[in-house]
Amino acid sequence: MTVEETVNSYRQYVKKIMDFNEAIALAEWDMRTGAPVKGISQRSEVVGTLSDEVFKRSISDEMKTYLDVLTDSSVQDKLDRVTRRMVEESRKTFNRFEHIPAEEYKAYVILQSEAQSVWQEAKAKSDFRQLQPYLEKIVDFKRKFIEYQGVKENKYNTLLDLYEPGLTTEIVDGVFKRLREGIVPIVQSVCASKDQPETGFLHNHLPADKLKAFCLHLLKENGYDFNAGRLDETEHPFEITLNPGDVRVTTNYQEDDFMSTVLGTIHEGGHALYEQHISRELVGTSLCEGTSMGIHESQSLFFENFIGRSKAYWALHFSELKKFASGQFDSVSLDDFYRAINVSHPSLIRTLADELTYPLHIMVRYDIEKELFNGNLEVSELPGVWNDKMKEYLGIMPDNDREGVLQDIHWPGGDFGYFPSYALGYVYAAQFKHAILKEHPDFDTLVSEGHLSVITKWLTMHIHRFGSLKKPFEILHDATGEGPNPEYLISYLSDKYSRIYNF
Numbered sequence: 001m002t003v004e005e006t007v008n009s010y011r012q013y014v015k016k017i018m019d020f021n022e023a024i025a026l027a028e029w030d031m032r033t034g035a036p037v038k039g040i041s042q043r044s045e046v047v048g049t050l051s052d053e054v055f056k057r058s059i060s061d062e063m064k065t066y067l068d069v070l071t072d073s074s075v076q077d078k079l080d081r082v083t084r085r086m087v088e089e090s091r092k093t094f095n096r097f098e099h100i101p102a103e104e105y106k107a108y109v110i111l112q113s114e115a116q117s118v119w120q121e122a123k124a125k126s127d128f129r130q131l132q133p134y135l136e137k138i139v140d141f142k143r144k145f146i147e148y149q150g151v152k153e154n155k156y157n158t159l160l161d162l163y164e165p166g167l168t169t170e171i172v173d174g175v176f177k178r179l180r181e182g183i184v185p186i187v188q189s190v191c192a193s194k195d196q197p198e199t200g201f202l203h204n205h206l207p208a209d210k211l212k213a214f215c216l217h218l219l220k221e222n223g224y225d226f227n228a229g230r231l232d233e234t235e236h237p238f239e240i241t242l243n244p245g246d247v248r249v250t251t252n253y254q255e256d257d258f259m260s261t262v263l264g265t266i267h268e269g270g271h272a273l274y275e276q277h278i279s280r281e282l283v284g285t286s287l288c289e290g291t292s293m294g295i296h297e298s299q300s301l302f303f304e305n306f307i308g309r310s311k312a313y314w315a316l317h318f319s320e321l322k323k324f325a326s327g328q329f330d331s332v333s334l335d336d337f338y339r340a341i342n343v344s345h346p347s348l349i350r351t352l353a354d355e356l357t358y359p360l361h362i363m364v365r366y367d368i369e370k371e372l373f374n375g376n377l378e379v380s381e382l383p384g385v386w387n388d389k390m391k392e393y394l395g396i397m398p399d400n401d402r403e404g405v406l407q408d409i410h411w412p413g414g415d416f417g418y419f420p421s422y423a424l425g426y427v428y429a430a431q432f433k434h435a436i437l438k439e440h441p442d443f444d445t446l447v448s449e450g451h452l453s454v455i456t457k458w459l460t461m462h463i464h465r466f467g468s469l470k471k472p473f474e475i476l477h478d479a480t481g482e483g484p485n486p487e488y489l490i491s492y493l494s495d496k497y498s499r500i501y502n503f
């Protein structure tokens with residue numbers, strides 16, 4: 001076969017894997033958005049069968065043959081940019097699984113899904129000991145898988161790299177240290193301020209149908225393309241991509257806490273805009289998805305915090321909210337509304353945390369994960385260490401595991417290394433905003449006058465369209481001229497919160 005023929009055949013092979021992935025995503029979306037209960041167990045088997053097929057194809061002899069040919073240095077120069085990156089990604093996946101015995105991996109997948117249902121029970125009963133043996137086995141598997149890859153030093157880096165390619169503990173340590181030094185004094189000033197926002201009206205009742213109409217309106221205003229997506233209701237909001245022409249979001253209508261619905265919807269909408277704007281040239285390749293969890297989260301947080309919690313955004317949309325409501329907010333001023341939606345205080349639950357204290361929740365998890373994989377921490381010690389870290393970083397401690405170490409699904413799901421990407425995405429988002437401001441100093445006016453599309457165009461130009469063609473740090477460098485830098489986030493938070501709390 002000529003190189004060209006090999007490339008074509010390889011790309012068709014990958015295209016089939018992508019088609020399987022789209023079918024898996026559709027089945028998952030259906031299961032999560034209201035498939036009949038009686039069909040769930042059979043459907044799970046279908047997903048299992050398809051996932052198994054994807055896994056086998058990614059490490060098959062056929063794949064190995066393609067990779068052997070296409071990674072040869074004499075061939076590499078002849079490859080176009082897209083194919084070269086695809087090959088690099090295929091190689092990475094291949095190497096990751098190559099040495100894991102199939103039986104062991106299967107056992108791990110089963111354990112993981114068992115652990116998630118045990119977690120639900122353990123969380124309801126607030127009983128960490130029930131989950132502990134499962135978590136111990138998951139951590140053992142993870143440790144073993146890393147060893148199979150031949151990694152001896154800094155094992156946790158292997159896990160970080162899964163979610164944020166190129167990320168290391170050295171980078172995270174530096175960013176988090178500085179972030180903590182910057183955030184903690186702001187949190188202290190916020191807590192000490194005599195000028196606390198009034199937030200009672202945020203719990204005024206807003207019926208689900210009105211709330212839904214308002215969310216649909218905002219998503220449209222933010223540029224979400226309903227011809228390439230849809231909004232449904234689920235307990236936990238999420239975004240799921242089938243292909244750039246079908247990027248779906250969900251939300252949860254909380255009639256007595258409407259802003260958590262609104263901000264949650266804007267957040268998922270931010271993820272969706274990223275995926276809807278990926279270049280159509282990448283459809284059918286393995287690069288047709290956001291490049292990393294961190295860059296993804298930078299897009300959702302950009303919309304949730306830098307747009308959705310900004311005064312400029314509500315200067316435009318607050319009067320509309322009043323129209324969707326029936327008098328509940330008529331006596332509330334824009335200024336009071338803005339202060340209320342930015343209220344901040346240390347709290348126990350990460351997903352309910354405000355934008356100022358959020359990164360501290362991530363640091364608690366990061367320290368623990370790093371010690372589990374690089375140090376001597378054992379699973380049995382997690383609840384105690386968790387509580388100590390909460391006390392140290394946020395100044396408060398849960399009195400049960402449900403509101404402590406058991407709150408997140410990530411660990412029972414085997415997702416160690418994932419958390420840091422949330423905080424890192426936030427750091428990136430502030431960097432992107434800074435870069436946009438250089439080109440568009442009228443950022444606030446653009447937002448308040450409804451010209452968000454100018455900003456989205458910048459994001460598409462520098463981030464969205466590339467999908468995974470560029471790696472996360474490449475995106476960041478090309479768009480902002482530097483690597484991860486927490487200073488922009490710190491100065492944004494310091495500026496914003498000193499105004500809101502008058503210090």
Ligand code: ZN
Nearest residue numbers: 267271297300
């Ligand atoms: Zn998100």
